Amino acid sequence: MIEGDAPVLLNEATKQDLNEVLTPAQIARLFDSFLLDLLRAPEEFRHAVETDEPDLARRSAHRLKGAALCMGADAVATLASLIERAPPGELMSLSSKLIEVAGATRAICRRLLTEDQPEATATGSANRRRRACGHGV
Amino acid sequence: MGSKAVVVDDHPMCRAAAAMAINAVDPEIVVAEASSLAEALEQACDADLLTFDLGLPDSSGVIGLGTLRERFPAASVLVISGVTNPAIERQIERLGARGFLTKAAPISEMVQAIAAVSAGGRWFSNELANFGEDDDFSRLASLTPAQARVLAAMETGRLNKQIAHDLGLSEITVKAHVKAILKKLSTPNRTQAILMLRGTRA
Numbered sequence: 001m002i003e004g005d006a007p008v009l010l011n012e013a014t015k016q017d018l019n020e021v022l023t024p025a026q027i028a029r030l031f032d033s034f035l036l037d038l039l040r041a042p043e044e045f046r047h048a049v050e051t052d053e054p055d056l057a058r059r060s061a062h063r064l065k066g067a068a069l070c071m072g073a074d075a076v077a078t079l080a081s082l083i084e085r086a087p088p089g090e091l092m093s094l095s096s097k098l099i100e101v102a103g104a105t106r107a108i109c110r111r112l113l114t115e116d117q118p119e120a121t122a123t124g125s126a127n128r129r130r131r132a133c134g135h136g137v
Numbered sequence: 138m139g140s141k142a143v144v145v146d147d148h149p150m151c152r153a154a155a156a157m158a159i160n161a162v163d164p165e166i167v168v169a170e171a172s173s174l175a176e177a178l179e180q181a182c183d184a185d186l187l188t189f190d191l192g193l194p195d196s197s198g199v200i201g202l203g204t205l206r207e208r209f210p211a212a213s214v215l216v217i218s219g220v221t222n223p224a225i226e227r228q229i230e231r232l233g234a235r236g237f238l239t240k241a242a243p244i245s246e247m248v249q250a251i252a253a254v255s256a257g258g259r260w261f262s263n264e265l266a267n268f269g270e271d272d273d274f275s276r277l278a279s280l281t282p283a284q285a286r287v288l289a290a291m292e293t294g295r296l297n298k299q300i301a302h303d304l305g306l307s308e309i310t311v312k313a314h315v316k317a318i319l320k321k322l323s324t325p326n327r328t329q330a331i332l333m334l335r336g337t338r339a
Contacts, residue, residue, distance in 0.1 A: 013243070014243060017243035017244055017245050018244055020245060021157075021158070021161055021244045021245050021248060022157055022161070022244065026157050029153060030150055030153060030154055030157075033149055033150035033153060034150055037148075037150060059192075059194075062192055062219065063147060063148050063192075065219050066146075066148050066151050066190070066192070066218075066219045066240050067148050067150050067151060069219055069239070069240040069241040070150065070151055070154050070240050070241075071150075077241070081219075
């Protein structure tokens with residue numbers, strides 16, 4: 001992440017670290033699982049908010065935060081952390097934001113999975129990283 | 138490293154990542170997975186290593202860790218959590234875990250932490266050394282696992298008699314636990330004790 005900027009959608013350092021420790025198949029498995037979570041968790045969260053179940057909503061956000069931290073999805077993790085502490089009255093507006101940020105993160109993850117070129121993303125300047133990984137909305 | 142590890146986390150992806158990190162340390166180790174404290178208690182009987190997430194469907198905070206440590210004192214426990222709070226880390230240490238790692242840590246660090254803990258070492262942050270002794274977190278960490286369970290039951294609004302029934306204890310024992318809890322936490326009544334517990338989660 002670049003100091004002073006909004007949190008990145010996908011932290012390049014995390015991806016690089018995964019490349020150094022795990023096999024491509026293992027990384028793909030983690031991203032597949034995370035993609036599913038990025039799709040389901042925001043919808044679960046929204047449903048919980050709409051049905052006036054703030055504890056369930058926060059629990060959903062907490063789970064998503066854990067996965068996002070693990071995968072270096074900084075923008076989602078930051079937003080989920082904010083949701084965990086937010087008063088019930090703010091959850092609805094944060095729901096729309098979560099869907100938006102999760103959708104953008106999904107797009108980046110899918111692109112990375114499709115490209116699957118770790119060498120190409122492991123180096124480069126900060127500006128290149130910003131283009132490669134995108135930033136939170 | 139021993140022959141069996143159990144990864145306890147309610148998120149499948151986080152479980153998978155931890156299992157991969159364990160096998161990166163030792164490909165031979167058998168890794169079982171548990172998505173709740175109840176499953177962990179079933180799976181962990183012959184485990185040498187446990188990785189444990191603090192936020193489980195049936196266990197929130199460090200109480201589950203106390204239960205796990207009490208049941209399986211010989212197993213090395215590495216807590217892997219989304220929480221980043223030195224005070225909670227202190228609680229974790231006092232409950233006998235060998236290490237603590239935030240979920241934001243890179244997987245290479247997770248591998249290092251697992252290797253260290255499995256070898257009998259410790260893995261805590263540097264902030265822990267500078268953490269004070271006299272605060273709410275430290276007082277809560279001083280509770281025994283049984284007292285922590287009683288406090289958790291108190292938080293749900295249960296009466297002593299109901300807590301006794303739930304935990305399979307006599308009412309007199311529960312009363313003794315409540316008295317000891319209030320003394321350790323330096324709180325005048327159970328409401329203040331519950332507020333202290335909730336305050337540490339904020």
